[in-house]
Amino acid sequence: MNVLVVHCHPDPASFISAVRDRVLAGLERAGRVVRVTDLYAEGFDPCFDADDRRSHLEPGTAPALQRHADDLRWCDTLVLVYPTWWSGQPAMLKGWIDRVWANGVAWTLPAGSSRVRPLLFNVRRIVVVTTHGSSKLVNALQGEGGKRVVTRALRSLCSRRCRTAWVAMYGVDTSSADDRSKFLDRVERRLAKL
Amino acid sequence: MQALVVVAHPCDDSFTHAAAERAVAGLRAGGHVVEVVDLYAIGFRVAMSPEERQAYHGEMPLVDEQTREHARLVQWADCLVFVYPTWWSGLPAILKGWLERVMVPGVAFVFDERNGKVRPGLRTVRRLVGISSYGSPRWTVRLINDNGRRTISRALRMACGLRTRTKWLGLYGIDTASEPVRREFLDRVEATMGRLR
Numbered sequence: 001m002n003v004l005v006v007h008c009h010p011d012p013a014s015f016i017s018a019v020r021d022r023v024l025a026g027l028e029r030a031g032r033v034v035r036v037t038d039l040y041a042e043g044f045d046p047c048f049d050a051d052d053r054r055s056h057l058e059p060g061t062a063p064a065l066q067r068h069a070d071d072l073r074w075c076d077t078l079v080l081v082y083p084t085w086w087s088g089q090p091a092m093l094k095g096w097i098d099r100v101w102a103n104g105v106a107w108t109l110p111a112g113s114s115r116v117r118p119l120l121f122n123v124r125r126i127v128v129v130t131t132h133g134s135s136k137l138v139n140a141l142q143g144e145g146g147k148r149v150v151t152r153a154l155r156s157l158c159s160r161r162c163r164t165a166w167v168a169m170y171g172v173d174t175s176s177a178d179d180r181s182k183f184l185d186r187v188e189r190r191l192a193k194l
Numbered sequence: 195m196q197a198l199v200v201v202a203h204p205c206d207d208s209f210t211h212a213a214a215e216r217a218v219a220g221l222r223a224g225g226h227v228v229e230v231v232d233l234y235a236i237g238f239r240v241a242m243s244p245e246e247r248q249a250y251h252g253e254m255p256l257v258d259e260q261t262r263e264h265a266r267l268v269q270w271a272d273c274l275v276f277v278y279p280t281w282w283s284g285l286p287a288i289l290k291g292w293l294e295r296v297m298v299p300g301v302a303f304v305f306d307e308r309n310g311k312v313r314p315g316l317r318t319v320r321r322l323v324g325i326s327s328y329g330s331p332r333w334t335v336r337l338i339n340d341n342g343r344r345t346i347s348r349a350l351r352m353a354c355g356l357r358t359r360t361k362w363l364g365l366y367g368i369d370t371a372s373e374p375v376r377r378e379f380l381d382r383v384e385a386t387m388g389r390l391r
Contacts, residue, residue, distance in 0.1 A: 010247040046240045046287045050204040087349040088284060088341065091291030092241040098281050114331070114370040134312065142348040145284065145341035152338040153283040173305070 001194070003027055004075035007038045008082040008093040015172065015180060019129055020081045022184045026191030027079075035071050039092050046095020052102075059104025068100040077125040077194065080150065084132045084168075087139065088146035097154070106157045116157075123158035126150055127165045127194070129187055131172040139170060165190070195321065195390070197221050198271035201232045202278040202289040209368065209376065213325050214277040216380045220387030221275075229267055233288045236260070240291040251305070255298035264296045273321040273390065276346055279368075280328045283335070285342045293350070302353045317355035321390060322346060325363045325383055332366040361386070 005023060009016040027034050039046070045064075052062065061069045072078075082093050089097070103109065107116040128150055132139050151164045167190050169175070169183040199218055203210035214230070221228045231238075238260070249255050256262045268274070278289050285293075299305045303315045324346050328335050347360040363386060365371060365379045 010242055010244040014247075040241075040244070046291075048204065048281070048287060049234075053204045053208075086290065086293045086297070087345055088290065090242065091287045091294055094282075094284060094290050095240055095287030098287050101282065114329075114367060116329075138352070142352065143339060143341070143344035145339070145344045145349070148339040149282060149284050149341050153341070156338075174309075 001030075001032045001077055002075045003032045003034045003077045003079060004071050005034060005036045005079045005081060006093070006096065007036065008040065008080075008090050008096075010040050010092075012041070014083075016081060016083050016131060018184060019131070019187055022188040023079060023081055023129055023191050026188040027194075029188075029192040030194065032077075032194075035075070037068065037071065039096055044092065044096060046092045046099070048095060048098040052099060057103060057109070059108065061100060061102045061105060065100055065102075068096070069102070069105045072100060072105060072120065073122060076122055077127065078123055079127045079129065079191070081129045084130045084139075084146050087142040087144070088149060097149075101154070101157065118157040120158045121160075123162055125163050125165070125194070126155060126158065127167065127191070129167045129191075130169075132168060132170045133173040134171065136170040165194075195226045195273045196271050197226050197228045197273040197275055198267050199228060199230045199275040199277065200289065200292065201230065202234065202276075202286045202292075204234045206235075208279075209327055209365075210277055210279050212380060213327070213365075213383050216384040217275060217277060217323075217325055217387045220384035221273075221390065223384075224388040224390060226273070226390070229271070231264060231267065231292075233292060238288060238292060239295070240288045242291065242294045246295060250298060255300060256296075261295050264292070265298075265301045268296060268301060268316070269318070272318055273323065274316075274319055274350075275323040275325065275387075277325045278342070280326045280335070280340070280342045283338045283341045285345055290345075293345070297350070297353070302350070314353045314355065316350075316353045316358075319354045319358055322351055322354065322358060322360040323363070323387075323390070324360070327365045327368040329369050330367065332364075335364070335366060361390070
């Protein structure tokens with residue numbers, strides 16, 4: 001199992017960084033081959049700019065994004081680790097999706113068609129590990145946009161049998177230290193069991 | 195009304211910019227005062243920085259003059275209009291980043307540390323409007339849940355007052371839309387914005 005872990009949080013001392021460490025511990029326990037992308041640490045540029053827009057219908061990404069595209073094609077399991085903000089992925093991670101899930105990498109548009117065809121047949125599993133500041137009820141009322149971006153939009157570009165898993169902690173803003181430590185244990189167990 | 199129009203598209207000659215221009219023309223014709231923030235044109239930084247994250251729950255979460263200026267515009271406005279292309283069923287990263295960096299505690303909501311409750315901060319906003327183009331046809335957008343729209347019409351809506359109304363104008367299947375369909379949409383944008391009360 002080749003696992004690509006994409007981590008996104010501006011503060012290396014955040015709870016999400018502790019979550020990432022337990023994700024990696026779980027994967028290591030299961031003996032997985034892991035590649036890690038830490039978007040903030042590497043100073044990823046999340047801005048889909050005019051050049052990206054112009055080359056949008058040409059297959060391939062900008063040379064600076066080649067490694068990201070290679071990682072995406074290499075993995076069979078994708079693990080996204082991020083805090084949910086405004087009911088979705090942080091802009092940094094959304095920018096990684098906008099720029100790396102490009103034509104020729106994640107999808108192709110056959111001539112004369114208006115329907116995008118998937119290319120990431122290698123991805124058979126997507127796991128999201130995230131924290132929500134607000135409660136499960138509030139997130140349900142907001143429509144769980146971040147969850148649907150992954151389970152519907154991104155999943156449709158992967159293997160037809162791609163399975164998704166949602167490992168989330170709700171109400172993290174009001175949680176106790178005990179709740180958080182329980183969640184960390186759950187994350188490690190879950191990732192070891194994949 | 196006082197309207198703040200936030201535009202997110204990297205190319206000046208884009209359909210999104212055409213729609214934004216018509217929205218502004220409609221609003222002005224309707225007698226409204228309009229301010230425009232064109233995120234790409236001003237080189238708005240996409241991602242929240244570590245400094246901003248550290249300041250987020252502090253006294254002053256807006257760390258630079260640009261986000262402070264935008265926060266003032268948000269508080270001045272009683273109508274917020276977002277014009278953007280939907281990418282991967284969501285907001286372009288730059289617009290998502292604008293929400294994260296400008297709609298901070300003290301602007302969009304008030305976070306009560308004692309009981310963990312979040313209170314809305316945008317009670318003066320009477321109207322939320324989204325104008326978006328979609329590559330996919332309408333039924334696919336529905337199926338995937340139109341998450342960008344939900345971010346605005348639900349998540350951001352929750353930060354507004356009880357009487358805030360939302361309006362959505364979408365052009366679906368834009369990649370295959372003919373010239374008359376596009377023109378008709380732009381006319382509809384201008385007319386709808388002109389009638390907005």
